[in-house]
Each structure stands twice: as C-alpha cells, then as structure tokens.
Amino acid sequence: MTQTADLLLLDTPETVDAAAADDYDRRAGHFWDKFYRNTQNRFFKDRNYLHRECPHLLKEGANILEVGCGVGNAVFPLLDYNPTAFVYACDFSPRAIQLVQADHRYGCGRAKAAVSDITAASPFEFVDQTQIDICTMIFVLSAIQPDRMRQVALNVASVLKPGAGRVYVRDYARGDLAQQRLSSTARQQKLAADFYLRMDGTRAYYFTEEALLQLFEDSGFCCESITTIERQASRAMAALILACPAVFTGATVLELGSGSSPLVTLAALRHCRSVVATDGNPAAVQLLLRNLCLNASRVVIERARVALLPWGDAKHLSKLLLMIRLV
Numbered sequence: 001m002t003q004t005a006d007l008l009l010l011d012t013p014e015t016v017d018a019a020a021a022d023d024y025d026r027r028a029g030h031f032w033d034k035f036y037r038n039t040q041n042r043f044f045k046d047r048n049y050l051h052r053e054c055p056h057l058l059k060e061g062a063n064i065l066e067v068g069c070g071v072g073n074a075v076f077p078l079l080d081y082n083p084t085a086f087v088y089a090c091d092f093s094p095r096a097i098q099l100v101q102a103d104h105r106y107g108c109g110r111a112k113a114a115v116s117d118i119t120a121a122s123p124f125e126f127v128d129q130t131q132i133d134i135c136t137m138i139f140v141l142s143a144i145q146p147d148r149m150r151q152v153a154l155n156v157a158s159v160l161k162p163g164a165g166r167v168y169v170r171d172y173a174r175g176d177l178a179q180q181r182l183s184s185t186a187r188q189q190k191l192a193a194d195f196y197l198r199m200d201g202t203r204a205y206y207f208t209e210e211a212l213l214q215l216f217e218d219s220g221f222c223c224e225s226i227t228t229i230e231r232q233a234s235r236a237m238a239a240l241i242l243a244c245p246a247v248f249t250g251a252t253v254l255e256l257g258s259g260s261s262p263l264v265t266l267a268a269l270r271h272c273r274s275v276v277a278t279d280g281n282p283a284a285v286q287l288l289l290r291n292l293c294l295n296a297s298r299v300v301i302e303r304a305r306v307a308l309l310p311w312g313d314a315k316h317l318s319k320l321l322l323m324i325r326l327v
C-alpha cells in the first residue's frame, strides 16, 4: 500500500447503478457459492500465521469462532496449532461448509461448522457455547455491504465473553494493488466508496484503519492494536527479474498494472530489448513516465514506452500492440 495509491483513488466515481448494486447484495451468497463451486478448496492458502499474529488463539481450552470461514483455511490451522481449542465456524455458502465438513481434519471432534449469514439477526445459534473467547474474521468483513458491517460487529459482540472476549480481524487495506486495479478497469466496478464488484460477482471493501476502528468502537469494542501491513510487490518482482537475466535477455516485455513505480520497468530494462509499461489509470501513467525520466538515463529510456491500458479495453490494446512493434 502506498501514498501514491491514495492519491490515485480519490476521484473515481461510483459506476455500478443502485439497482444493480442492490441485486449483487441480495445475491451475495449465490456468488460466493458459485465461487466455491468453481474453485473448491484450491483458491485460498491455509492461514498458518494466525497464532503468531494473535497469540490469544493459543489459549488453553479456547472457544474460537471463525466467521465467514470459507473452506476452512483458518479453521484447520487453528485446530492444529491449538490442540485444546474448539473451533466453531460458519459461512453462508453451503458448498464451502460442505467442503469444511468433508475434510478429514474436521473429524477431530473439536470443530463445528454451519451455514449461516452473519448479517442476519442471531446468526450464531449453532454455537452451543455463548462464551466465545475469540472470534476471527479473515478477509470476511470486506465482503459485506458497508451499511451491514455494524450488524456483523454487534452479532459477534453478542457471543463473546463479556469483558474478556476478543476479535481478531485481518482484511484488505485502502490502496491495495487489487483496489487500484478495480478502480482503473474499463468495466463498471465501483459500488460505493472503497467498495468494488469483482468479475465473479463477489465484492471487496478496502479499509482505512480509521474506518475499521470506528466500526468496532461504535459496536462496544476497544482496540488493543491495529497495524497496516505493507508489501511492495514491485520490489519483489524487480528482484526476481534481476535474479533471472537468462529469462529476460533480449526480450520485449509488456508490463501490466505498473502503477506509478518505475522499479520493475527499470529492472527489466537491464536485460530486455524493450519494455512497454502499462496501467489503466491515466494519473498513474503520467507519474510513471515522470518517475522513469527522473531515474534513468536517456539511452535507457529510449528502450521504454509507457501506455494507458484499461483492462479489457480492445481499442487501447490494438494501439498498444502497434507500439510494441515500434519499440
């Protein structure tokens, strides 16, 4: 997440009309169920880091509630790392819950998974224990329509141990690369401020720390700690290019979604014949060009082109293909 991204995201207007947005909200469960029909348990990786980030999950005999559990990528590591915990889990996708229940690890006798919509009234009736020690919400709040998030927080509060229950939330931050892509695509994908429709009909909200804090404080919680994790994907990609000269030497490279950082382009220019760097956002393209000019010699820049390429836009794509032939 970068400050530049913040600047780029400010002025994007909402583009999905209200009736269509309501329809996506009404059918949210359908789209997630379809997502799991297509991906089964292959999409998300097991969340093996949760107990390190939140040691309370290792408490002896903890009753844990994992809401929006998907196919159990948090559930099974939690059972593994805390052999004395009982994990309740729910998701509104019946297919996801079937996959959790079909996993051999579910047979340990310390888990109970049920289909439930966490935005509904009393969604946790399947939880026999009303005294949950800790509730985990891993990339789930972002899938909820913003005006229903408060109901979710209140629902969670209702099953936690009074005065001692905790919530561990991990979710997308404003300025995430995926948000930049969603806000710069040619398709109409913005539902509301920081809330977007993905191609598969599922939705994603990108939080500021302030928005997340306010949501929980308004629902009776106080915050123990909050952190924004920043990983520069461009840094890792540049390192990879520099480490593999044989793959890139003499090649013509098309870079998609460059953003405003020239790092990847500059790394590629070390070995490649030419690089065409593209982004769907006009402001990002202008900044990228400026950053390149400030950071590379004329001789190097002559082998680079910078172009606007909104995703899925055939007109721009043909212009671009012509440009690649000219470099």
Ligand SMILES: C[S@@+](CC[C@H](N)C(=O)[O-])C[C@H]1O[C@@H](n2cnc3c(N)ncnc32)[C@H](O)[C@@H]1O
Pocket: 028, 032, 033, 044, 047, 067, 068, 069, 070, 071, 072, 073, 074, 090, 091, 092, 093, 096, 116, 117, 118, 119, 137, 138, 139, 140, 143, 144
């Ligand atoms: C990005 S996935 C994360 C899954 C899981 N927490 C993990 O760590 O892999 C978001 C999950 O939230 C679920 N979800 C979205 N809205 C929900 C709702 N209103 N009630 C219950 N589950 C919901 C989706 O079905 C999906 O499985």
